[in-house]
Amino acid sequence: MSIATHRGRLKLRRNAEGGARPGTSRRWVVTAGLVAALGDASARAAEPSDDRPFAEHRLALQISDRESAKRALVLSVANNLLKEYGPDRIAIEIVTFGPGIDLLRAESPERQAVDSLISQGVRFDVCMNTVSTVERETGKPVALNPRARPVTAGVAQLLALAEHGYTIVRP
Numbered sequence: 127m128s129i130a131t132h133r134g135r136l137k138l139r140r141n142a143e144g145g146a147r148p149g150t151s152r153r154w155v156v157t158a159g160l161v162a163a164l165g166d167a168s169a170r171a172a173e174p175s176d177d178r179p180f181a182e183h184r185l186a187l188q189i190s191d192r193e194s195a196k197r198a199l200v201l202s203v204a205n206n207l208l209k210e211y212g213p214d215r216i217a218i219e220i221v222t223f224g225p226g227i228d229l230l231r232a233e234s235p236e237r238q239a240v241d242s243l244i245s246q247g248v249r250f251d252v253c254m255n256t257v258s259t260v261e262r263e264t265g266k267p268v269a270l271n272p273r274a275r276p277v278t279a280g281v282a283q284l285l286a287l288a289e290h291g292y293t294i295v296r297p
Contacts, residue, residue: 181217183207186287188296190280192225194235199297201239204248213247219287223253223280227260232269244273253280 185207189200204218220243222229229236230252240250252274260268270276277283284294 183216184292186292187220189226190224219249221251230274
């Protein structure tokens with residue numbers, strides 16, 4: 127079995143007997159499928175804005191954990207960097223996905239801190255793939271901070287930011 131793409135669709139190829147081609151593992155097939163999917167998702171990532179043309183530093187902070195200590199650490203890092211460099215010299219984007227989207231729920235205990243950072247120019251991205259999954263599993267809509275910026279896929283957004291010169295940090 128091997129993988130090929132045709133018009134953006136993933137196709138599995140089998141040998142004449144219908145089984146896997148020699149030397150092709152199931153892990154390879156899954157990995158190749160994920161790579162193809164991420165490549166497609168990155169094309170739909172939100173384009174990083176250039177609203178800070180004089181920023182000397184560009185940082186993307188990843189939060190994919192539910193623990194409040196991790197969320198507090200991400201917010202603290204953003205605050206400390208704004209103090210160190212000033213809001214005009216650093217561009218900060220916080221990307222949430224998986225359980226990390228809890229930071230951007232409307233009823234989040236960190237809502238005031240998030241809104242304060244947004245007022246200082248920090249961007250907060252929320253993975254809509256995660257939101258859709260949560261809504262499908264719970265049957266309820268997820269109430270998000272209206273100032274959060276929706277992106278199709280959080281990981282794809284991190285890849286797009288890295289390609290635009292951002293340093294990715296997961297505190």
